[in-house]
Each structure stands twice: as structure tokens, then as C-alpha cells.
Amino acid sequence: MNFYPNDDKSSVKLNEDKNSIKLEVKNIKKSFEGILVIENVSLYLKNKEFVTILGLSGSGKSTIFNIISGLMIPDEGEIIIDGEDYTGKTGRVSYMYQKDLLLPWKNIIDNVALPLVIKGINKKDSRKEVEPYFEIFGLKGYEKKYPHQLSGGMRQRAAFLRTYMFSRDIMLLDEPFGGLDAITRSRIHYWLMEVLEKLETSVLFITHDIEEAIFLSNRIYILSDKPAKVIDEIIIDIPRPRTKDVTTSVRFNEFKKHILNIMDRLY
Amino acid sequence: MRKLQNTEGSKDREANEKPGNWKVNFNKNANMIKQTVDKSISMVFLILLLILWQIISSVGSIPKYILPSPLDVGITFVKVLPDLKDHLLTTLWEAIVGIVISIIVSFVLAVLMDSIAFFKKAIYPILILSQTIPIIALAPLFIIWFGFGLIPKILVVTLVCFFPIVVSFVDGMDSVDSDLLNLMKSMKASKLMVFRHIKLPAAIVSFFSGLRIAMTYSVMGAVIGEWLGGEKGLGVYMMRVKHSYSLDKFFAAIIVIVVLSMLLFKLISLIEYFCMPWKKVKAR
Numbered sequence: 355m356n357f358y359p360n361d362d363k364s365s366v367k368l369n370e371d372k373n374s375i376k377l378e379v380k381n382i383k384k385s386f387e388g389i390l391v392i393e394n395v396s397l398y399l400k401n402k403e404f405v406t407i408l409g410l411s412g413s414g415k416s417t418i419f420n421i422i423s424g425l426m427i428p429d430e431g432e433i434i435i436d437g438e439d440y441t442g443k444t445g446r447v448s449y450m451y452q453k454d455l456l457l458p459w460k461n462i463i464d465n466v467a468l469p470l471v472i473k474g475i476n477k478k479d480s481r482k483e484v485e486p487y488f489e490i491f492g493l494k495g496y497e498k499k500y501p502h503q504l505s506g507g508m509r510q511r512a513a514f515l516r517t518y519m520f521s522r523d524i525m526l527l528d529e530p531f532g533g534l535d536a537i538t539r540s541r542i543h544y545w546l547m548e549v550l551e552k553l554e555t556s557v558l559f560i561t562h563d564i565e566e567a568i569f570l571s572n573r574i575y576i577l578s579d580k581p582a583k584v585i586d587e588i589i590i591d592i593p594r595p596r597t598k599d600v601t602t603s604v605r606f607n608e609f610k611k612h613i614l615n616i617m618d619r620l621y
Numbered sequence: 622m623r624k625l626q627n628t629e630g631s632k633d634r635e636a637n638e639k640p641g642n643w644k645v646n647f648n649k650n651a652n653m654i655k656q657t658v659d660k661s662i663s664m665v666f667l668i669l670l671l672i673l674w675q676i677i678s679s680v681g682s683i684p685k686y687i688l689p690s691p692l693d694v695g696i697t698f699v700k701v702l703p704d705l706k707d708h709l710l711t712t713l714w715e716a717i718v719g720i721v722i723s724i725i726v727s728f729v730l731a732v733l734m735d736s737i738a739f740f741k742k743a744i745y746p747i748l749i750l751s752q753t754i755p756i757i758a759l760a761p762l763f764i765i766w767f768g769f770g771l772i773p774k775i776l777v778v779t780l781v782c783f784f785p786i787v788v789s790f791v792d793g794m795d796s797v798d799s800d801l802l803n804l805m806k807s808m809k810a811s812k813l814m815v816f817r818h819i820k821l822p823a824a825i826v827s828f829f830s831g832l833r834i835a836m837t838y839s840v841m842g843a844v845i846g847e848w849l850g851g852e853k854g855l856g857v858y859m860m861r862v863k864h865s866y867s868l869d870k871f872f873a874a875i876i877v878i879v880v881l882s883m884l885l886f887k888l889i890s891l892i893e894y895f896c897m898p899w900k901k902v903k904a905r
Binding site: 420423424425444445447448449451453455457458459460461468469471472499500502503520 | 798800801803804805806807808809810811814818819822823825826897899902
């Protein structure tokens with residue numbers, strides 16, 4: 355297995371088509387109270403691409419997201435979005451957590467419309483704007499329901515739609531399906547695959563689930579344990595949209611074995 | 622018993638309407654019966670206590686001016702109710718004005734404490750300290766400062782009530798998930814937006830539990846204020862009848878206070894129900 359060195363050279367080499375790059379994380383470093391958590395991480399996200407950061411729990415994946423979203427400022431390095439420096443600036447990309455974080459006092463349509471309201475659009479117009487998306491996201495008929503009336507899977511769908519309403523070109527998803535049971539989870543994978551086909555969005559995804567990563571991603575970055583650095587980058591060339599059958603295919607299992615080998619060597 | 626029969630009857634009816642759902646209906650009704658029984662237990666116990674009290678007084682070992690029997694109290698209650706009306710309205714007015722002032726003061730304090738960390742550090746310990754001061758000791762001071770009018774009574778009510786309200790307000794705002802606040806921050810939401818859409822609704826939920834406690838205190842606070850002097854009010858009435866050893870009238874006033882407090886408590890639950898539409902709908 356070849357390890358890709360994590361210097362600028364490799365990312366330049368991989369980013370041949372500069373125009374299509376949405377988001378670039380350049381050599382970020384971050385330590386908390388003297389402990390190095392992120393050691394020189396560089397990665398990029400192309401237009402309409404689904405990229406996963408795969409690593410163990412507590413490997414600093416969420417810190418990377420906090421830096422990209424602007425909630426944290428890296429000690430070194432920068433975040434470039436559409437060619438502009440967005441280091442430490444919030445309000446550009448949307449962020450989704452494992453918890454759905456839907457507001458229990460708002461019905462689904464108002465929850466979903468909240469990002470637009472925050473942007474300053476009035477309640478009525480924002481409702482009108484989100485309404486057509488309920489069909490695409492398979493949430494039709496749930497507009498007037500309250501979050502506690504929905505199943506866990508449906509709540510995550512609503513949270514995903516809310517995330518999409520904030521930023522339609524770059525979404526950061528931090529283990530969004532980690533709290534769901536296995537069956538609901540694979541169902542939501544097929545659903546996500548379908549929905550993403552209809553949208554023009556780039557997704558950066560965090561997970562520790564190898565199968566989830568392979569099924570959903572165009573590319574996977576494998577992260578080392580703390581301090582985090584990218585130790586491998588794998589391109590998943592299984593054609594999209596992928597269906598259920600993909601998960602039992604030979605190619606899928608080859609990827610799985612390959613990744614498992616890398617991770618075994620790590621920890 | 623009648624209630625029990627009613628639920629039985631409705632069970633049969635519903636079962637007939639939807640034969641496939643008989644099990645669900647049966648469970649629902651079994652639940653309702655259980656609730657009714659649970660509620661009646663305390664009622665039955667209370668009635669037993671009253672009967673016991675009645676027996677002890679009728680046996681005659683206790684003179685009426687020391688402890689009147691429940692029956693005497695009941696008869697007196699009906700008799701003096703018209704006289705009590707004015708006193709009742711005065712007390713109710715004091716309680717409600719006191720509560721409204723408490724809500725306003727609590728709201729301002731809670732918002733300030735939530736938005737300015739320094740302010741919270743400075744004020745919160747004083748708030749707790751203020752609760753250790755015996756109100757009964759303060760009330761005479763208020764009368765010296767503000768006379769025998771409504772103001773000292775309203776002040777007592779406010780002092781008693783605002784603490785549970787402000788604490789529940791602040792706790793409600795503190796209880797907001799930090800991830801949710803981060804999410805709002807990542808969306809670049811302004812402080813005002815976060816307050817309006819997140820913190821205020823979150824605080825409202827716990828605010829009501831504080832308000833319900835405060836409401837039951839409010840009548841008591843007003844009565845304590847009135848004990849120490851005044852022209853009208855249930856407390857004033859109680860002091861007067863106590864001086865003439867008409868304890869049956871005294872107990873009648875207590876009944877009025879209990880009923881009034883319970884009605885106010887129910888009123889808050891009702892307002893709460895209408896303020897939180899998301900709680901009305903059943904879970905899936």
C-alpha cells in the first residue's frame with residue numbers, strides 16, 4: 355500500500371483541475387492546552403463530490419470540521435473556499451451533527467426554514483422557499499408535524515434538509531447517522547444516494563463506519579489517531595448512483611479489505 | 622364509581638366501532654381507569670381524615686373555639702362567603718400584581734444574567750442570599766416604609782414569587798444544548814436570533830414550572846403581608862376573626878385560600894397548555 359505524503363506537493367498534484375475545487379484545507383494544525391490534536395491536515399473537496407474523512411472516534415475529526423466551519427481558528431494553515439480565504443469565518447458552509455438538533459417547539463417546516471430566517475428572510479417567504487424541497491427529500495406530508503412525532507430516520511432527513519437550506523453547495527456532515535439503528539441507517543444511505551443525485555452539492559462527511567464510507571463516497575481520506583493526519587486517500591470508483599447490491603459486490607469488499615488492512619496497521 | 626362506569630361504557634362503544642382496535646382501546650381505557658383510581662385515592666383519604674376530625678370534635682373533648690368541627694366550618698363557610706368576597710378580591714389583586722411584577726423583574730434579570738457573565742456572577746449569589754431572609758421579618762419593615770396600603774403586600778408577594786421564576790428562567794436558558802448553540806454560531810446567527818428562536822422558547826418551558834410554584838406562593842405571600850395590618854384582604858379578615866376566637870370563620874378563610882391557590886395553579890397549567898402547541902400533539 356502506498357502512503358501519500360502530506361505535504362503541499364501531493365495536494366497540488368491531486369488538484370489538477372483547480373477550477374472545480376470548492377473547498378481546500380491547507381496544512382492545518384491545532385493543539386489544545388499544549389496537546390497536538392491535528393498535525394498538518396490537508397484535503398480538498400471538488401464540485402458535487404462526496405468525500406469522507408474516516409477515522410476512529412476521538413481522532414480529531416470533529417475539530418477539523420469546527421475549523422472548516424469557522425467555529426475554531428487553526429494554529430496554522432488556512433481554509434480556502436471558492437478561492438477565498440475563509441479561515442475562522444462562520445456562515446459559509448453548513449454543518450450537521452449526529453444529534454438532529456431540531457427545535458421541539460417548531461414544526462418541521464419552520465425548523466427547516468430556520469437557516470433562511472437567520473439569514474434575514476421573513477417567515478412567510480422562507481416557508482415558501484423550503485416547501486418544494488419536501489418532495490425531493492421525501493418529507494412530503496410532514497411539514498406541520500413536530501419533531502417528536504417523527505422517527506429517528508425522518509428527523510435526520512429533516513435535519514439534512516435544514517443543513518442543505520443553509521448552504522446548498524458545501525455541507526459538512528459529522529457522523530449524521532451514528533445514532534440510528536443499522537436497518538434505518540442503511541435505508542437512509544439509499545435515500546441519501548438518491549437525493550444527492552438531484553442536488554448540486556459537495557459533501558464532506560465524517561464517519562468511523564467503513565461500509566458507510568465506501569458506499570457513499572467518491573473519495574475517502576483515512577485519518578491517523580491523535581494527532582490527526584491524513585495517512586491515505588482512496589478513490590472509490592464504483593459508478594453512481596449506487597444501489598443496495600453494491601454493498602455485496604466483489605469490488606466493494608475489495609475496498610473494505612484494503613481499508614481494514616490500512617487501519618489494522620495503524621492502531 | 623360513576624366515572625368508572627362511564628369509562629367502561631365508552632370502552633364498549635369504541636370497541637364496537639372499531640373491532641380491530643379493541644386491544645388498543647382496552648389498554649387506553651385500562652389506563653384511564655387506573656388514573657381515575659389513582660386520583661380518587663387521595664380524595665378518599667382526605668374524606669376519611671375529615672370524618673375522623675368530625676368524630677373527635679363531636680365526642681366533645683375539644684371546645685369549639687379551639688377546634689371547630691368540619692361541619693361547623695362548612696356551615697360557616699357558606700354563611701360568610703358573601704362577606705369574604707371583598708377580602709378575596711383584594712388578596713387576589715395583590716397576588717396577581719405581585720406575580721406580574723415578579724415575571725417582569727425575573728425576565729429582565731434572567732436576560733441580563735444570560736447575556737452578561739459578569740452580571741450573573743455578581744447577582745446570582747445575592748439572589749440566593751435574599752431567599753434566606755425570613756419574609757415574615759421583612760413584612761413589618763415594609764409596613765413602616767410604605768404604610769398600610771397595597772404596596773407592602775405586593776412587595777411581599779413579589780419577593781416570594783420572583784425567585785422560583787428567575788431561577789427557572791435562567792436554568793431554561795442554560796439548558797440549551799451547546800451543539801445547538803454551535804450550530805447557530807456556524808450559521809452566523811445574531812445574539813438576538815439565538816435568543817428569539819432558541820433561548821426564549823427553551824426558557825418558556827421551564828419558566829412555567831417555576832411560575833406554577835410561584836403562583837401557589839403568591840396568595841400565601843399576600844396573606845402574610847395582610848396579617849401585619851391593612852384594611853382589606855383575607856389575611857386581615859383572618860386576624861380579625863382570630864381575635865374574636867371565631868375559628869370556624871378562620872378555617873373558612875383557609876378553605877378560600879386553598880381553593881384560590883389551586884384555581885390559580887390550574888389557570889397556569891391552562892395557559893401553559895395554550896402557550897406550547899407542540900406539547901398538545903401526541904408522540905408518534
